[in-house]
Amino acid sequence: MTPAVPAQAMTPERPAPPPPTVAQQPPLTAGTETPFKVEVQDLNVYFRANHAIRHVSLGVKPQTVLAVIGPSGCGKSTFIRALNRMHDLVPGARVEGKVFVDGKDLYARGIDPVLLRRRVGMVFQRPNPFPTMSIFENVAAGLTLNGIGGNHAEIVERCLRQAALWDEVKDRLKHAGTSLSGGQQQRLCIARALAVEPEVLLMDEPASALDPIATAKIEELIHELKEKYTIVIVTHSMQQAARVSDNTAFFYLGELIEMGQTAQIFTNPRERRTEDYVTGKFG
Amino acid sequence: MSPASSGRPTASHTDKAFESDLRLVREKLLAMGAKVEEQIAKSMRSLTDRDSELGEQVKEADLEINRLEVDIDELCRKILALRQPAASDLRLITTALKIVTDLERIGDLAVNIAERAMDLNQAPPLAAYVDMPRLAELAQEQVKKALDSFVRADPDEAQEVLAGDDHLDDLFVKIFNELLAFMMEDSRNIRRATSLVSICKHLERIGDHAVNVAEMVIYMVRGTDVRHPRSRAVES
Numbered sequence: 052m053t054p055a056v057p058a059q060a061m062t063p064e065r066p067a068p069p070p071p072t073v074a075q076q077p078p079l080t081a082g083t084e085t086p087f088k089v090e091v092q093d094l095n096v097y098f099r100a101n102h103a104i105r106h107v108s109l110g111v112k113p114q115t116v117l118a119v120i121g122p123s124g125c126g127k128s129t130f131i132r133a134l135n136r137m138h139d140l141v142p143g144a145r146v147e148g149k150v151f152v153d154g155k156d157l158y159a160r161g162i163d164p165v166l167l168r169r170r171v172g173m174v175f176q177r178p179n180p181f182p183t184m185s186i187f188e189n190v191a192a193g194l195t196l197n198g199i200g201g202n203h204a205e206i207v208e209r210c211l212r213q214a215a216l217w218d219e220v221k222d223r224l225k226h227a228g229t230s231l232s233g234g235q236q237q238r239l240c241i242a243r244a245l246a247v248e249p250e251v252l253l254m255d256e257p258a259s260a261l262d263p264i265a266t267a268k269i270e271e272l273i274h275e276l277k278e279k280y281t282i283v284i285v286t287h288s289m290q291q292a293a294r295v296s297d298n299t300a301f302f303y304l305g306e307l308i309e310m311g312q313t314a315q316i317f318t319n320p321r322e323r324r325t326e327d328y329v330t331g332k333f334g
Numbered sequence: 335m336s337p338a339s340s341g342r343p344t345a346s347h348t349d350k351a352f353e354s355d356l357r358l359v360r361e362k363l364l365a366m367g368a369k370v371e372e373q374i375a376k377s378m379r380s381l382t383d384r385d386s387e388l389g390e391q392v393k394e395a396d397l398e399i400n401r402l403e404v405d406i407d408e409l410c411r412k413i414l415a416l417r418q419p420a421a422s423d424l425r426l427i428t429t430a431l432k433i434v435t436d437l438e439r440i441g442d443l444a445v446n447i448a449e450r451a452m453d454l455n456q457a458p459p460l461a462a463y464v465d466m467p468r469l470a471e472l473a474q475e476q477v478k479k480a481l482d483s484f485v486r487a488d489p490d491e492a493q494e495v496l497a498g499d500d501h502l503d504d505l506f507v508k509i510f511n512e513l514l515a516f517m518m519e520d521s522r523n524i525r526r527a528t529s530l531v532s533i534c535k536h537l538e539r540i541g542d543h544a545v546n547v548a549e550m551v552i553y554m555v556r557g558t559d560v561r562h563p564r565s566r567a568v569e570s
Contacts, residue, residue, distance in 0.1 A: 289420065333348060
């Protein structure tokens, strides 16, 4: 994979400028020619001596869904967390390599992780609405915390509609977010992630704690969100990967073993280890 | 680019019940294939040996082939619903679902041959059955080779079946012309010669089903669909 732009061009001149304010935030679109919304080059993640992600390079095209699959401990979650610099918060974690969004290296100096996470939103395995906030406040939280103005009521409604939750909660927006069912809470978290208008949505096992109906709703939502967002989803369920994604990446022991169109990975994988995993011959 | 697995069972599945279901599909398909081969041989012997009793046996044994078709279909549906097979397992199951239809049709064609033979056995033989035994032999060889290629997951052997179909077609045309000559010589030959043409046509169709099986074996092993290349060219 060729770099989208020379790596040097990614590094801002020293001294590093102070992080831009919300208003000054530079567009991630750097006017570079790349078919990818997200491009990872030679990514390595270490937790002290543990080399958890090994030389991973891949690209995700805009408005597509990439599913990341692999056995437990293969580095799926570590990989996806590297895409919005969540390892910055982990003591002993070190990330090497480049992660480009629209050709802009997220790990370059001068990129504010907080602003970055507005562009690259994340939904976690267990729904985690803010416990003391109402449904409305949960969705508006990102706007409030980031000092984003505008008509919050409109934004909240739009995001709840996008998350296919509006009809179920429109009459009880003041109720606690935690009063909702697990599936609803997860869609609330998706609405919260959408409120700050991300371009990329990372989902770490978003349906693993949900029943089949709630799972189906989340999966249907992923199909709808794909029209606007680029999505990377980590999933333990191969059927879920097969259902929701355009491309699938198979990780094993921290390495990207194979990535291809989802139909190809599940009907005709090229690597023996992928074949063994998708046919259940591991362990 | 070749797939990761040739379709040959290698490492076993963690889920032993799944492993055993897949083995059962293979075993049943082989049992059905063996039965079908036997049916072709018997139906032709009922013609060449003028043994109508054999023809009756062919008709009787077809019930078992039909039952195997239903059994295998059901087993494959169960595996699809309960196991959601992927990769080489998925290709095995889809191949099995298609192969059973071809094998069942071959069984029906053997019955058709037996019925024609039993009818012909009522009248004096037309003449030496020219190259018909050779045609039957070729058709049987094609079916056997297609099934062997399935057992061994050998796409090269399957490819030979595809190439071999031309011989069968050529021989069919040759025999057809000979039988036509018989009919033109004496109109009293028409009824028997027409029956023989039908038998030849059935044998030629058996060859076509063997080709279908071989094409699916290539798909199962390589993951590439070699059917109807010209149609795909039109599409692209």
